[in-house]
Amino acid sequence: MPPSSDRTTAATRPANGSSGVQSLERAFDLLERMADAGGAVGLSELSGSSGLPLPTIHRLMRTLVACGYVRQQPNRRYALGPRLIRLGESSARLLGTWARPHLARLVEETGETANMALLDGDEVVYVAQVPSRHSMRMFTEVGRRVLPHSTGVGKALLAHLPSDEVRALLSRTGMPAATEKTITRPDDFLTALEEVRASGYAMDDNEQEIGVRCLAVSVPDSPTAAAISVSGPAGRLTEEATGRIVPLLREVAAELSETLTGNGTPS
Template sequence: MPPSAERNPTPQGAQAAPAAPGPAASGGVQSLERAFGLLERMADAGGEVGLSELSATSGLPLPTIHRLMRTLVSCGYVRQQPNRRYALGPRLIRLGESAARLLGTWARPSLARLVEETGETANMALLDGDEVVYVAQVPSRHSMRMFTEVGRRVLPHSTGVGKALLSHTPDEQVRALLARTGMPAATEKTITTPEAFLDALAQVRESGYATDDNEQEIGVRCIAVSVPDSPTAAAISISGPAGRVTDAATDKFVPLLHEVAADLAQALARSGEGQ
């Protein structure tokens, strides 16, 4: 959790790869399903892949993949690199930013409930490529509170939400992500080795929640849980001064976080059905 303390209140505005695609669902378009599937596999691989990698993970024949990628390149959603590998294209940014804003809007009532019942700042974050991006926040009403700008991007290894987001990702994928991002220390308590981070993820799976204990900023503690069955990897958290977000407070806050996360998952599902 990467907040900074604010003394004067300010108004606040890896999962396993799916099976090879079969026939399109009733009323669907198979080529669209395949194209979006390839984009998701590119994102899972860090945003850049070769055709042979896509063929191995998708089960599609190379000629089909090549045809779909040519179409995505012509539309600006994929670009071909000088090394002939394919990377996610800049046109996806506008779509992602708009979707993230909507997701943040849908999440605010749930975050407001967390603030009402815990007194601490509540956040929602997504895993976007190798980074954590904050898409919604409702601030605490305390004069000493935590503030994280919506849209801020951070590395996952030093944040509670990052641990929650990666807790069910296979170890080899986590290691690959950490190799790409590095593990810079934000404080003396930041986890800076892959082995220690994987141990922390095992603790998250065992306990059902993640913590950032002075790892992003000294004096700040964060408690986070993943949002179950979210259409994209998402987590919610509460954060505050370590003197308030104590072990005793954690015991009370964790069940509430899980309850709110489950309610939010249902709200997101309803929003998807309405599209």
């Protein structure tokens, strides 16, 4: 999901039909802005970012609270509500269903395990996987959550964020070392993200688990920040293999993007 600064404000977006439709658009816009802000905001913050007047926001938030999609905290700030969890879980399962045929192509052509992951708050969550057919293969449980600094998909996802947002995230999560290869300094991690942007792909080189490499790319124009990856033993994911796999990853990511945005037909 793009940062709120990259979106048109709800106040300046053209009205789309009836007032009911416009209210629905504004309500979803506010939910997205709350997610961008970390899940909890005040009405004045929402008014400043959306451009909507406070009375309008207050009316919409009352409706969202009544429906369970937002809850008001004791400090009078508003937080995303528990009813969104069911929608999010169902959406993640559907994303996995759409992604698996694309991941299966990666496995067929590379021989290695393929994953899809999303950035959910400050964590990376794996939503789909197709395992390698090799007896020695990588396995990440769907639904597993990890910190982004030690993973290829995490780097691919964070490379698109402004540096100050990445620093803030790292400050919140810390940078614990999963192995002796894990990047544990923010400046070093930001340098690694510059390399991701320059090369167009990310690598986890023994940083999450010794003996394992992972190659990852982001999914362009995805409705929510997403990345796909191929992972396997370092002895198989060599420099030569990387040269073959990365172009395929980019091609599959573009095809997956078409599926997720409705420009392509889900396989």
